[in-house]
Amino acid sequence: MNLNFYKYHGCGNDFVLVDNRSEIFKKGNIALLSKLCNRHFGIGADGVILIENDSEQDFKMIYFNADGSQTFCGNGARCAVSFAQYLKIIKNKTNFMAVDGMHFAEIKNGIVSLKMSDVSNIEIKEKATFLNTGTQHHVALVADLGEYDVFKEGKKIRDTYEDPGSNVNFVQQINESTFRVRTYEKGVENETLACGTGVTAVAIAMHKIKKTNSSCISLPVEGGILEVSFKEKEGVYTSVFLTGPAAFVYKGKIEV
Secondary structure: OEEEEEEEEEOOEEEEEEEOOOOOOOOOOHHHHHHHHOOOOOOOOOEEEEEEOOOOOOOEEEEEEOOOOEOOOHHHHHHHHHHHHHOOOOOOEEEEEEOOEEEEEEEEOOEEEEEOOOEOOEEEOOOOEEEEOOOEEEEEEOOOHHHOOHHHHHHHHHOOOOOOOOEEEEEEEEEOOEEEEEEEEOOOOEEEOOOHHHHHHHHHHHHHOOOOOOOEEEEEEOOEEEEEEEEEEOOEEEEEEEEEEOEEEEEEEEEO
């Protein structure tokens, strides 16, 4: 079978997207998911995203990591919104379903602003902060992020958490409202150029531990710059928005 696909990225966090409204894609085929993401023997991506019909919202986004595991992905969701606009499913605003529930998003001139889930359960550890922003995230400040061994240290920390593990974000503060971030992603099992749920976790964690008083945080990642804004009251973070570019790269066909 020939599979039509589209390649998108959000600050270098790249995805294979498939219009699966006719349900031609076999979601249980982990070998196929891994093959599509393989950068040497497949298309190459951090994950695969399926766009499907939903009975209540504009569409459903189903996200798979490169290892076939399913989770929520912030940059993937922003790319899914851009793809849905391309497919003429939506115009400039949308409500769509994902594995963690309904999300609102708005797109303008290639910039997608995505409403994330509220966050209230934040665990402050001795040298890190742990929270869930759609998936699990460990957040730790480091002194020299540019020279830090993200792969080695990220994998080590990722494996200390119970199944399914945790993403690991290393952070360096630039100024009052700017934090540079590098992320080791579970499922990909490597550093990625950007992680949307990761920078969201970093922004909230840095506010929680009082490294910033700002409610609008700029987050330079290896592939660009993302922005996270929120409202906070009595330790609960609401109106959390992840904003950044979502870019179409190319479309193609692959025999599967």
